[in-house]
Amino acid sequence: MPVVGSLDEALVGIQDGCLLAVPREVSGVPMEATRALIRRGIRNLRLFALPTSSLQADLMIGAGCLASLETSAVSLGEFGPAPRFTAAIKAGTIHMKDATCPALHAALQASEKGVPFMPLRGLIGSDVLRERPDWTVIDNPLGENDPIVLLPAIRPDVALFHAPTADRNGNVWIGRQRELATMAHASAATVVTVEKLHDGDLLADPVLAAGTLPGFYVDAVAVVPRGAWPLPLPDHYDADAAHLAEYARLATTLEGFAEYLERHVYAQRAA
Amino acid sequence: MRSGRPDVSTEPTRPEELLASVIADLIGDVRHVAVGNASPIPATAALLTRERNKLQGVPRPYVSLLQSRKHNFFTDGARELFDCAGQGRIDVFFLSGGEIDGQGNINLVSIGDYHHPTARFPGSFGSAYLYYVVPRVILFRTEHSRRTLVEKVSFVSAPGISEANVHRSGGPVALVTNRCLFGFDAARGRFRLQSVHPGHTVEEIVAETGFAFECPDEVPTTPAPSAETLRVMRELVAPELAEIYPQFTASVFGIGAQAPH
Incomplete structure (x- = not known):
């Protein structure tokens, strides 16, 4: 039975060095949890961003939390390049595993099914494949002269x-962001922050049940209103454009980034 | 509502409108056009295609704007787009690149040595897959210069052409820039100058392009959008786009997110 409790309790299972899976910007990025992990001083995380990332990866890179990053792109979208990501890649301070979006979905689907790999079209002849020694090309055993890439299953810790809401049984309503279910199915543990608690049983209502991740897969839930801020939670709130513009400006220098951390991440400690 | 404005189709054509019109003509008669993030001109073109067809009583294409809640029917998570594409259920997609080379290779990753780059872009997104399996990929780059259109890309996010035995149900058909339209000849693996936009010249294209391309003796001028195309874009497409590209629709079409429609 999942534990519904405080944010810090929920994050206890996320330890230095673990392989942590997080979603793309429109699917519910746990930004308050990210700030809590940075405050805790987490180190050497291997971040797996499905399939892209924005502020979250940039913030964690700048704060020195990441050893490696596997994703298909990192940018601040209309606010420009992700400054700390760009600087870290140029300085070689994190291990970057460049991917392509469907490869990350497929690698999680392999774990979902409990099989060792998933085949995927595309990739052959690209430098994305050249730079991924963990990906293999085989000749389709069911065809003839048909090379195809195999992606090893990824099982995040x-x-x-x-997400918008969860009930007291740890069932989490994810709506049509089904990649969150894939992430949870494929991972050894799942931790969720939600806007609010749902009174009643999400699985008892057939309409809600179709968009619900069962508590069976969930280890901890914490209620964190506006937990995606300053990123959006679709259908609930938009991105905080002014804040993201400020981040994009400050994070271009180390001093500015330190100022941002002090003001918007560490300052919360006393609150 | 046009709030008292005169016939909008008689106002001069904006460069963005010309490019959207060119792209709409490249889309052709298809069932499903998908548009990725941060692509307001391709999104304009896709919706223009749909609205023009609708006026002709043709109920296609489906248009999936991946950044939009409204213009996006996917319910099975972010993978559904790629699963759709793998089966051939997406006919047209748009890609760009920090660099695009003469063989149609695109680079969305970095400049210089991959392990010690001098410049880093966000990353390949879905290109290393979609470029192979979407039948009509339209390349799009509004900065046409020797910096962006290069002889050989530093990093191949996705190749323009593949070996004969590699599954390749899709690939590039054209490259649209702010100066011209190139067609892509997949058999020869190179671009061919197809038309030059009004106000630009073949000499300028040659001077500003870092790769060699086929250049016919006579290169036509890109046709300007018809009055009807401009009307559809301005009256029907622009209000739909305002949801996701408010700044773009305000600057190009003079309407904001609150514009009634």
């Missing part, structure tokens, strides 16, 4: 995301 923890999946962490933010």
Whole structure:
């Protein structure tokens, strides 16, 4: 039975060095949980961002939390390049595993099914494949002269995301963001922050049940209102454009980034 | 509502409108056009295609704007787009690149040595897959210069052409820039100058392009959008786009997110 409790309790299972899966910007990025992990001083995380990331990866890179990053793209979208990501890649301070979006979905689907790999079209002849020694090309054993890429299953230690609501049984309503279910199915543990608790049983209502991740897969839930801020939670709130513009400006220098951390991450400690 | 404005189709054509019109003509008669993030001109073109067809009583294409809640029917998570594409259920997609080379290779990753780059872009997104399996990929780059259109990309996010035995149900058909339209000849693996936009010249294209391309003796001028195309874009497409590209629709079409429609 999942534990519904405080944010810090929920994050206890996320330890230094673990393989942490997080979602893309429109699917519910757990930003308050991210700030809590940075405050805790987490180190050497291997971040797996399905399939892209924005502020979350940039913030964690800048704060020195990441050893490696596997994703298909990192940018601040209309606010420009992700400054700390760009600087870290140029300085070689994190291990970057460049991927392509469907490869990350497929690698999690392999774990979902408990099989060792998943085949995927595309990739052959690209430098994305050249730079991924863990990906293999085989000749389709059911065809003839048909090379195809195999992606090893990825099993994150923890999946962490933010969702609109959960009930007291730890069932989490994710709506049509089904990649959150794939992440949870594929991961050894799942931690979720939610806007609010749902009174009643999400699985008892057939309409809600179709968009619900069963508590069976969930280890901890914490109620964190506006937990995706300053990123959006679709259908609930938009991105905080002014804040993201400020981040994009400050994070271009180390001093500015330190100022941002002090003001918007560490300052919360006393609150 | 046009709030008292005169016939909008008589106002001069904006460069963005010309490019959207060119792209709409490249889309052709298809069932499903998908548009990725941060692509307001391709999104305009896709919706223009749909609205023009609708006026002709043709109920296609489906248009999936991946950044939009409204213009996006996917319910099975972010993978559904790629699963759709793998089966051939997406006919047209748009890609760009920090660099695009003469063989149609695109680079969305970095400049220089991959392990010690001098410049880093966000990353390949879905290109290393979609470029292979979407039948009509339209390349799009509004900065046409020797910096962006290069002889050989530093990093191949996705190749323009593949070996004969590699599954390749899709690939590039054209490259649209702010200066011209190139067609892509997959058999020869190179671009061919197809038309030059009004106000630009073949000499300028040659001077500003870092790769060699086929250049016919006579290169036509890109046709300007018809009055009807401009009307559809301005009256029907622009209000739909305002949801996701408010700044773009405000600057190009003079309407904001609150514009009534």
